[in-house]
Amino acid sequence: MKNKIIELVNQLPDSDLEKLYWSVEFLHQNYLYRKSLQDKGIILTERFGLETQQIVEQWDAAFAGEISDKTKEEIYFSEFKWHMFSYKKKDCLTAEAAREAFDGAAKDEVYVFYQNSPQVWVYTNAAGLRSTDFDSQQDVYVFDKALKWTYIHTHESYCGPYFCETVVE
Structure with missing residues (x-):
């Protein structure tokens, strides 16, 4: 495969090589991120389709449900x-x-x-997961399945990260 590439x-x-470089760099960084998690014993499973939409909607309801549509x-x-935190519309x-x-x-x-991505991942055996694991990630939302807390690492160095706990009934 490498020979074909x-x-x-x-x-x-040459004019197309820079585009190619940044695409390969992105793939490489993504590989290193996943590998570092897998080296910790964390299992990554991707969810698909309607289930992902439902998971994000549950997050919205739990963490932003009381914020009006106008706001x-x-x-x-x-x-x-995460603007609900940077604009101080929700405590965190x-x-x-x-x-x-x-x-x-x-x-x-x-x-x-991730913001504007159709993918949702489930990380199992994730007790070793640390905030620093997400330092290379942008606009990533992490939360427990019971929706008791969420952690967000943004693309802005001066915004966040954010951690919010909520009461789930």
């Missing part, structure tokens, strides 16, 4: 759900306090999704 790369004009529109919630821990709360939270099994 090299053959294709050798046929590309959500004003803070661009549909672009970045931030920065180092958020990291410490996440690191101390029970995490046998968690859901993980």
Whole structure:
């Protein structure tokens, strides 16, 4: 397979090599991220289809359900759900306090999704998961299956990370 890729790369004009480089770099970083989790014994399972939409909707209901549609529109919630924290529409821990709360939270099994991505992942055997594991990730939402807490690492170095606990009845 590598030889086929090299053959294709050798046929590309230099002007396309930079695009290719950044695509390969993205794949490489994603591989290193997954490998680091798997090396900790964390099992990653992707969810598909309607189930993923339902999981994200459950997150929305648990963590943003009391925020009005008007307020959500004003803070661009549909672009970045974490705006509810950066615009201070919902109480949460931030920065180092958020990291410490996440690191101390029970995490046998968690859901993980990314802003504007149809994928939802289930991480099992995730007790060893730490906030630093997400430092290379952007706009990632992590939460326990009981929806008691969520941890969000944003793409903005000056926003977050955020940790929020909620009461689930």
